[in-house]
Amino acid sequence: MALRAIRVLGExxxxxxRKKCREVTKMTPRIRxxxxxxxxxxxxxQGVGLAAPQVGVLRRVVVIxxxxxxxxxxNPEIIEREGEQxxxxxxxSVPGKSAYVIRPQRVVFRAYDEEMNQxxxxxxxxxARAVCHELDHLDGVMYVDKLDGPxxxxxxxxxxxxxxxxxxxxxx
Numbered sequence: 001m002a003l004r005a006i007r008v009l010g011e012x013x014x015x016x017x018r019k020k021c022r023e024v025t026k027m028t029p030r031i032r033x034x035x036x037x038x039x040x041x042x043x044x045x046q047g048v049g050l051a052a053p054q055v056g057v058l059r060r061v062v063v064i065x066x067x068x069x070x071x072x073x074x075n076p077e078i079i080e081r082e083g084e085q086x087x088x089x090x091x092x093s094v095p096g097k098s099a100y101v102i103r104p105q106r107v108v109f110r111a112y113d114e115e116m117n118q119x120x121x122x123x124x125x126x127x128a129r130a131v132c133h134e135l136d137h138l139d140g141v142m143y144v145d146k147l148d149g150p151x152x153x154x155x156x157x158x159x160x161x162x163x164x165x166x167x168x169x170x171x172x
Contacts, residue, residue, distance in 0.1 A: 002037050002040060003037070003040055003041050003044055004037050004038070004041045004055040004056070005055065005056070006041060006045060006050075006054055006055060006092050006093060007053070007054055007055065007056055007093055008093055008094070008095060009091075009093050009094050009142060009144070014093070016053045016054075016056045016057070016058055017053055017054065017093055017137070017140065017142060018140040018142075019053065019058055019140050020058075020138070020139050020140050021051075021052060021053055021058045021059055021060045021061075021138045021139070022058055022059055022060065023059075023060050023075045024059055024060060024061060024074050024075055024112070024116075026116065027114065027115065027116050031059070031061065031074075032114070034052060034055075034057055034059070034061060035061060035063060035072055035114060037055070038050050038052065038055060038061070038063045039063050039065070039070060041055060042063055042065070042092070043065070045092050047092045048064060048065060048066045048067075048126075048130050049062065049063065049064040049065075049066075049130040049133060049134040050062070050063050050064075050092060050134070051134045051135075051137030051138055052138075053137050053138065053140070054092060054093050054137060060074065060075045060076065060138050061073070061074055062074075062076060062111075062131075062134040062135065062137075062138065064127070064130045064131065064134060066126050066127050066130055068127075072113060072114050073109070073111040073112075073131070073134070073135075074111055074112040074113070074114070074116070075111060075112050076109055076110065076111035076131070076135055076138070077109060077110050077111070077135070078107050078108070078109050078131070078132065078135060079108050079109060079110055079120070080106075080107065080108035080122075081104035081106070081107050082104060082105060082106040082107070083104055083105030083106055084102055084103075084104065084105055085102070085103055085104070085105045085125070085128075085129065086100050086101070086102045086148060087100065087101070087103075087129065088100060088101075088157060089101040089103075089129065089133060089143050090143075090154070091133070091142065091143050091144075093137075093142070094142070094143070094144060094151075096153060096154050096155075097144075097151050097152065097153060097154065098151075098152055098154055098157055099143070099144070099147045099148070099149055099150060099151045099152060100147065100148045100149040101129075101133075101143050101146050101147060101148060102146070102148050103128065103129045103132045103133070104128055104132065105124060105125065105128060106122060106123070106124045106128055107122065107123050107128045107131055107132060108120060108121070108122045109121060109122075109123065109131055109135075
């Protein structure tokens with residue numbers, strides 16, 4: 001469909017990133033267009049998830065694709081959390097930056113699909129991280145509010161990983 005501008009934290013027009021979103025009460029052509037546009041925008045930006053407030057729409061809509069196919073979550077909520085994972089996390093609304101964030105290893109969530117049928121599903125690992133990250137956006141929470149360490153430029157992280165790889169190679 002169309003690409004939408006991704007709101008960036010700290011720039012003009014980013015107020016939608018810090019607001020709580022309204023529920024979707026019925027599927028409309030506008031919501032369907034929003035979902036299509038969000039996928040186009042997310043794929044174009046090479047992201048794995050996008051929440052409606054990131055494109056300036058204060059509705060509880062999330063799209064995710066970690067490489068296993070597209071997922072649409074409307075009015076999602078996490079109903080169970082288990083375990084813990086600490087990994088680098090980034091965000092299309094905080095470009096070029098990443099930091100460690102602690103998230104659940106596994107979540108069970110409830111949401112509606114594009115036909116407004118309610119369902120429950122579970123997610124582990126990266127998908128659990130993506131679900132938690134995107135659902136936070138729906139409540140005006142950004143991953144930078146949950147850092148477990150410094151916010152780094154992605155270049156610094158890649159350099160750190162390259163140095164670790166070199167040390168491992170030397171040790172072998």
